[in-house]
Amino acid sequence: MTLIKSISGIRGIIYDDDSEGLSTIEITNCVKQFIMWINKKNPINNKIVALGRDGRVSGAQICELIKSILTSHGLNVLDLDLTTTPSVQLAIISENCVAGIMVSASHNPISWNGLKFLNKSGEFLSKKNALEVFNMEIDAQPTSINQGDVVKIDYKEKHIQSVLDLIDVDVQRIRSKGFRVVVDGINSSGGVYVPYLLKKIGVEVIEINCDANGQFAHNPEPLPDNLSQLASTVTDNQADFGIAVDPDVDRLVLVCEDGSFFGEENTIVVIAKYILQNYPGNSIVSNLSTTRAVQDIAQEYNAQHFESPVGESNVVDLMKQKKSIIGGEGSGGIIFAPSHHGRDALVGIALFLSYVSSVNYSVKQIKSLLPSYYMIKHKFVLQRDTHFEFSDFVNFKIKFCQNNKLNYTLIDGIKIYYQCGSWSHIRMSNTEPLIRLIVESKSEERALEIKSLLIKEINILST
Known part of the structure; x- marks a missing residue:
């Protein structure tokens, strides 16, 4: 396709x-x-x-x-x-x-x-x-x-200034910390906008792949397998952390000071923690494929948590309905209502820096203090000669849930909530010809067990 x-x-x-x-x-x-x-x-x-x-x-x-x-x-x-x-x-x-x-x-x-x-x-x-x-x-x-x-x-100056004008962006405190940050701009728009933002707030910037010539230095999806250069540059330069964005700068992924990955799921978690501690009792929206840690953070600050179908417009619609101050997706997307109703890596960077500058922890220590789960993201590519009716798979899993007294939702594919606290979300991709399968659990063993069963069932129903 x-x-x-x-x-x-x-x-x-x-x-x-x-x-x-x-x-x-x-x-x-x-x-x-x-x-x-x-x-x-x-x-x-x-x-x-x-x-x-x-x-x-x-x-x-x-x-x-x-x-x-x-x-x-x-x-x-x-x-x-x-x-x-x-x-x-x-x-x-x-x-x-x-x-x-x-x-x-x-x-x-x-x-x-x-x-x-x-x-x-x-x-x-x-x-x-x-x-x-x-x-x-x-x-x-x-x-x-x-x-x-x-x-x-x-529009660069107007956008950046709108970020710096946000009440929850503490420019003076960020300046006082003297951060050193590595930016991987994937040789696209982020290579221009992200360094410009950081330099405006007194951050020392080390740039890699920041020539906006469209010659992507690696696969543009900001996943660990594609960010080895960023990780090594962070450690080589003793930077405080690293930043990666996708080509159009609506996703934010972070690398810790030791070159380990902060986790794309944790972008929304840590920023939710920062915002909800400032606005306790408010609410947050994340999509069905986002880590349960968002719900844990919401509970910690007496905030309501709502789940939407995958897709920015779906998160935004629910945010507006519930008057939520923040929302986002586990792929590194941050939507902060006081700015605008859209995923914005620049807003995410400024809020993250504001949080980091307010605590006496390194980025890796901050990660260690967040709720921890094991997540598997799997893409099941549909071959052209394969006949697979997704609706048949969903009906099969509905019967499974009913027989095992498991909760589930059908607002986007099917998400199953297991009694052990694990969950799985299976849906057709909106942007690629494939099935997206996400499983999260407290243990790697249980997550792999659920994934193995789901793939087996998909293969059985494929002809």
């Missing part, structure tokens, strides 16, 4: 002959559908659409195509050029845009790119709205005879 449409937008492989995947035709059609949806939702004149891209090599050319389509339909473009997804989200709000498009395939391999569609609140489209976009009938001719304008803007 070389093209995927979902609530996350559209992603696909860029082919040299432009014949399939994320082709010019697909981009053109999807942008036209989005324009029609924008016009339907916003019947006003002089509409502005924010547009940005991450560092991928194909991004600049795709943005030129999108600008030509938007302006030919009478829409004005606020062109952020090389930027981050949260920057586009914030720009939509602050610059009175009606929508936004971020050109990025996030953590997908370098051969991919994508379009992330954002509404006038600077948020990802809901499932309902995404379906409306992709079901739009494309008009043969533009709906406007007036050509739109393009205005370029460097």
Whole structure:
């Protein structure tokens, strides 16, 4: 599968002959559908659409195509050029845009790119709205005879200043600590934005892979297997910790001072601890695939914890319903409501530094004081010649739960809560042609046991 449409937008492989995947035709059609949806939702004149891209090599050319389509339909473009997804989200709000498009395939391999569609609140489209976009009938001719304008803007300073203005970001205390931090910018937008933020607050920065040329130095997903250079650079330079972000800077992963990994699941845990201790009795939202440690932290500070389906828009919707101050995902995504309702690694970095500067512990010591679980994340790739009905698997597991008196939820695939305190979440991916299987337990042995059984059952039901 070389093209995927979902609530996350559209992603696909860029082919040299432009014949399939994320082709010019697909981009053109999807942008036209989005324009029609924008016009339907916003019947006003002089509409502005924010547009940005991450560092991928194909991004600049795709943005030129999108600008030509938007302006030919009478829409004005606020062109952020090389930027981050949260920057586009914030720009939509602050610059009175009606929508936004971020050109990025996030953590997908370098051969991919994508379009992330954002509404006038600077948020990802809901499932309902995404379906409306992709079901739009494309008009043969533009709906406007007036050509739109393009205005370029460097939003970096505005974004960073909005982070530093947050009440819970203690700039003076951070400055006083004299931190030394290594940044792996994956040769994308993070290589520009993250060092800029850190230097603004007096952090000594050691940069690796911070040339935003789109030549990713490693697989762009910020997982331990891909961050060996970051880990070794932290220890070689006796840094306080290391920072890794994905290409569009909405995920934050940390490395401890000894080169060990803080754990992507622990990003939301430690920042939740910092925020909820300042706002006891508030609430937090995490998705179904996020560590139970978030719930433990919530209980520690008398806060409510709610679970949403996977996907930023789902977390945000529930946060707004419950008026939660913070939310996020175990992949390193932090959503802090006082800033904006979107995952933002820059906000996460500033809040993490504020917490670290308030305690007399190293980053590794901080990790040791967090609730500890053993988590397995497994991708089950579906081969083209394999027939597998996910609904059959879900029905099979429902009967299993009923027979064993186990609680479960079906709001996104199926999540099973075992009597021992372990849980498993099995769902179809929104962004890749595969099944995502996550298991968490207090012990590695039990987690492996549950994983083995689930894989066996999936194989039995595959033909």
